Amino acid sequence: MTSQSGVSRPRSSRWTNAAIGVAFVIAGAFVLADVAYATIVSAAFLAIAAICAGLVEIGLSIVAGGWRGFLLQFALGLLYIAFGVVLLSLPGFGSQFLTWALGVILLLSGIARVFVGVNYLRSGKRTMFFSGLLGVVAGFLILAGYPATSGWVIGAFLGIDLIVHGVGWLNADR
Template structure:
């Protein structure tokens, strides 16, 4: 969601209520649609990630020509080429790409869960228990994904996309139903 700076000199603008509510409904319906076929959503997500990597790689290479110094230039070219190669591999082999992305996602959930637990104890007096709970859920999600891998590849990305769309839609609906004075 976009936040609006109430201290700016420009006129305050929040999207009209009907638009916020409509966006929330569209996102929720999209999330339900995605959850209807998580395998297809996983495949589409994988292709989208691959295409995005190719585009980002191309822009990284183009941007390298405006970089000062050979060191930065070479690293940006290398990074761009890696993005393009990764993207091409994912697009040309989406099932294998989904396998790799799902495994990486499981590792990320596991690692971020561990980090959140460490942070929770360091900030226990500042509602650290919430961070602890978040960390435990992250570790559980990581273990569920990795213990079911490679079979979990079929449903993980699509399920997470569907859940994300629904929660994002609920957030927009909530924002849309707030009184106008609180959203400006």
């Protein structure tokens, strides 16, 4: 069955959606039980992903052939690897850096959404504006408490995201 937009919904049963939802909620609860550990594990996972991306980037620079773009692509691969190695060898620093980056991104994207949302206030659409305010407040609180917030913020965000995602799956057929 297709919707009015012509995009078909994936076939799934209520049991499948419920199982996925419960799994995400349980995973989120486990993460929230130890947000500091989850923050360190998240930094380590990102480090491994950066190292893998760097290796792929270097491999592509070699396979692509020719000198045009080779040095830039090879250097980018080395930077990815260096970033990953630093994150992996200094997980505390990695958590601090990632928390700082998250705070800055939330603050700047929140400011941008507030400016965009101001245009919608006149028409009664307030979601973008309030979303921006939430981003500004979250970014400010993360940065105001920095570096103390670096021990738990990423783990808390991950846990909350998993729970909200699980609830979304539980309510998918309603």
